[in-house]
Amino acid sequence: MTNVSIMTFNILSILPILILSGFGMIVLLVDVLSSRRLGEKNLLAYISLIGIILAAIFARSPAGTTLFSFNESFAIDNYSLFFNFIFLLSTGLTILISHSYIKREEINHGEYYALILFSTIGMMLMAAGADLLNIFIGLEVMSISIYILTGFKRSKLISNEASLKYFLLGAFATGFLLYGISLVYGSTGAINLKQIASFIASKGGISDPVLLMGMGLIIIGLGFKVASVPFHAWVPDVYEGAPTAITAFMSVGPKAAGFAAFLRILITAFGSAHDEWQKIIYILAILTMTTGNVIAIAQTNIKRMLAYSSIAHAGYLLIALVSANDMGVSGTLFYMLAYTFMNIGAFAIVIVLSRKGDEFIQINDYAGLGFKHPLLALAMTLFMFSMAGVPPTAGFVGKFYIFSAAIKSGYIGLAVIGVINSVISVYYYLRITVIMYMKEPTREFAPLTISPLIVAAIAISVIGTLHLGIFPSKVMEIAQQATLMLK
Amino acid sequence: MLAYLFYIVAAITVTTAVYLIFEKNPVFGALYLIQTMVSLAVLYILLEAQFVAAVQIIVYAGAIMVLFLFVIMLLNLDIGEETKNALPYQRIPAILMGIALFTIICIVIRSKLLQGKQDQYTTAFVQGVGNTKLIGNLLFTEYLLPFEITSILLFVAAIGAIMLAKRKL
Numbered sequence: 001m002t003n004v005s006i007m008t009f010n011i012l013s014i015l016p017i018l019i020l021s022g023f024g025m026i027v028l029l030v031d032v033l034s035s036r037r038l039g040e041k042n043l044l045a046y047i048s049l050i051g052i053i054l055a056a057i058f059a060r061s062p063a064g065t066t067l068f069s070f071n072e073s074f075a076i077d078n079y080s081l082f083f084n085f086i087f088l089l090s091t092g093l094t095i096l097i098s099h100s101y102i103k104r105e106e107i108n109h110g111e112y113y114a115l116i117l118f119s120t121i122g123m124m125l126m127a128a129g130a131d132l133l134n135i136f137i138g139l140e141v142m143s144i145s146i147y148i149l150t151g152f153k154r155s156k157l158i159s160n161e162a163s164l165k166y167f168l169l170g171a172f173a174t175g176f177l178l179y180g181i182s183l184v185y186g187s188t189g190a191i192n193l194k195q196i197a198s199f200i201a202s203k204g205g206i207s208d209p210v211l212l213m214g215m216g217l218i219i220i221g222l223g224f225k226v227a228s229v230p231f232h233a234w235v236p237d238v239y240e241g242a243p244t245a246i247t248a249f250m251s252v253g254p255k256a257a258g259f260a261a262f263l264r265i266l267i268t269a270f271g272s273a274h275d276e277w278q279k280i281i282y283i284l285a286i287l288t289m290t291t292g293n294v295i296a297i298a299q300t301n302i303k304r305m306l307a308y309s310s311i312a313h314a315g316y317l318l319i320a321l322v323s324a325n326d327m328g329v330s331g332t333l334f335y336m337l338a339y340t341f342m343n344i345g346a347f348a349i350v351i352v353l354s355r356k357g358d359e360f361i362q363i364n365d366y367a368g369l370g371f372k373h374p375l376l377a378l379a380m381t382l383f384m385f386s387m388a389g390v391p392p393t394a395g396f397v398g399k400f401y402i403f404s405a406a407i408k409s410g411y412i413g414l415a416v417i418g419v420i421n422s423v424i425s426v427y428y429y430l431r432i433t434v435i436m437y438m439k440e441p442t443r444e445f446a447p448l449t450i451s452p453l454i455v456a457a458i459a460i461s462v463i464g465t466l467h468l469g470i471f472p473s474k475v476m477e478i479a480q481q482a483t484l485m486l487k
Numbered sequence: 488m489l490a491y492l493f494y495i496v497a498a499i500t501v502t503t504a505v506y507l508i509f510e511k512n513p514v515f516g517a518l519y520l521i522q523t524m525v526s527l528a529v530l531y532i533l534l535e536a537q538f539v540a541a542v543q544i545i546v547y548a549g550a551i552m553v554l555f556l557f558v559i560m561l562l563n564l565d566i567g568e569e570t571k572n573a574l575p576y577q578r579i580p581a582i583l584m585g586i587a588l589f590t591i592i593c594i595v596i597r598s599k600l601l602q603g604k605q606d607q608y609t610t611a612f613v614q615g616v617g618n619t620k621l622i623g624n625l626l627f628t629e630y631l632l633p634f635e636i637t638s639i640l641l642f643v644a645a646i647g648a649i650m651l652a653k654r655k656l
Contacts, residue, residue, distance in 0.1 A: 005628070009631075014632070017636075021639055028646075070631060070632040071628075071629050073629075073630075073632060073633075074632055109650070111646050111650050114646065115643065115646065115647075118639060118642075118643050121636070121639060125636060133630065133633045134632060134633055134636075137633045137636050137637060137640065138636070140640055141636060141639055141640045141643060144640065144643050144644055144647060145643050145647075147647070148643070148646065148647035148650055148651060151651055152650075154650075154651065163651070209591075209594070209595050210595050213591070213595065
């Protein structure tokens with residue numbers, strides 16, 4: 001009989017994860033125990049929000065330190081804290097915009113909130129994972145929750161189709177990722193990112209074809225999760241079919257988590273093999289930006305347009321990944337935060353305008369919105385300007401940092417292609433504004449049913465977009481501190 | 488002796504896997520798959536990984552295959568008819584890419600660059616402690632966090648199965 005000594009770990013490092021999983025289970029229990037008396041289920045949304053706020057408070061406490069726990073496999077540094085903040089923000093905003101939406105669509109089940117909380121756990125694990133195993137498990141927790149949430153409108157065929165498509169392709173991508181991880185483990189004998197890095201450094205770079213293949217397969221797996229071209233085929237259909245609130249969540253949270261893992265794996269573990277992966281990401285970035293922006297022009301459905309726009313934004317973020325300098329990393333963090341505000345804001349407005357049985361998602365449906373609901377149109381205009389990268393909005397500052405990072409690393413051609421793509425994107429973003437203000441309404445606007453929670457979400461998004469656009473320096477400073485510890 | 492056993496079992500594995508692909512009757516296909524899984528378990532034993540072999544038989548040959556057969560019986564699948572090739576343009580590229588992948592794998596295996604972690608887990612050490620005990624130790628010490636998070640993963644999957652499949656919520 002031998003004793004197994006469980007190693008010591010800092011409970012603070014996983015406290016946000018513990019809180020979220022606890023609250024996820026509380027939501028499920030409250031749902032079961034009170035389902036008859038509590039017809040409206042408002043309580044569940046509030047419980048989830050309390051969980052998120054508590055997790056955010058405790059996630060903040062170790063700021064400024066670098067903590068490795070669980071045998072160096074779990075890293076709490078400013079980098080993962082910044083990403084945790086983005087995840088919690090996007091989860092909180094999603095719950096705010098979901099509350100009235102899921103009631104209207106009659107998919108108001110407690111599992112909805114629980115799954116959103118669980119997927120946030122997965123994202124946190126991905127951002128903080130300092131070994132490939134943790135990153136993989138985090139990715140699975142996140143993905144499986146979102147496959148289910150995509151199919152949450154069980155009676156709608158389009159939602160079922162989206163869920164099945166996402167699940168099958170996602171499982172395939174997971175296979176690539178896992179195969180890559182196993183090849184990396186086979187050739188380096190380590191799954192810890194730092195040990196992989198020191199192994200590669202001791203060999204003076206990657207010469208082993210097995211290791212190269214493993215790295216390539218990991219890039220495919222994560223490239224699928226962040227929706228980069230050519231692994232993007234699922235995006236438009238899944239974004240269109242999923243419940244709109246989940247589309248908003250999906251375009252922000254998992255994308256941020258994918259980039260968190262992408263940056264940490266490529267920069268920490270394969271940092272000395274920069275020349276090898278930089279070429280792949282370079283081509284991916286150009287393909288992703290251009291395909292996303294060009295196809296977005298032709299869309300008539302606003303959810304599909306935002307899907308292609310989300311592909312294009314993944315392309316801009318890949319530019320930051322190529323440059324792989326501190327400015328690129330802090331640029332990614334800043335851009336992801338800005339994208340959270342503007343994208344969830346835009347989807348919130350789509351949700352406000354939609355009604356049961358009428359999604360109201362054709363772009364022409366927005367004609368005349370500027371006269372009928374001037375405040376909503378103004379907010380939508382702001383989000384569209386921000387996504388196009390017009391100053392003084394958050395999107396402009398984010399793009400500025402990312403393109404500067406590319407120039408600083410000497411990728412001037414890439415920065416130029418990025419700027420050209422931004423110009424292309426102005427066309428389809430501004431088209432919505434033009435339609436809202438300069439066209440006669442083609443159809444009646446029904447009286448809006450606005451809940452205070454969704455108003456709060458739109459207000460937070462507007463304030464965030466403007467604040468990051470006008471006073472970016474404070475947040476940028478935090479983002480810069482986050483990058484120091486990555487290597 | 489062991490080398491001969493390896494070649495025999497490996498040949499069985501590959502042959503049954505090929506039969507599985509070309510078999511038209513789903514029940515026979517499932518049986519070939521069971522044979523493939525069991526042969527893989529034998530290969531694991533040859534690699535001194537008895538625990539993995541046992542898990543392979545219990546989980547794959549046992550649980551998952553029973554599930555497969557249940558689905559086949561419940562859906563009452565007939566012997567597959569000649570279906571029209573839905574992806575005619577992918578056929579030739581798929582064959583070419585398959586050959587390319589096979590070539591790459593062969594090159595990689597021949598280059599003998601695989602160098603797994605050897606330091607403390609030598610065969611003698613593993614046999615001294617015992618396979619199962621060693622894995623159990625590692626799961627509760629070094630890999631405690633992923634092990635625990637897996638419980639959330641399974642929980643989420645259970646919620647999903649109920650959520651998407653239950654007739655009335």
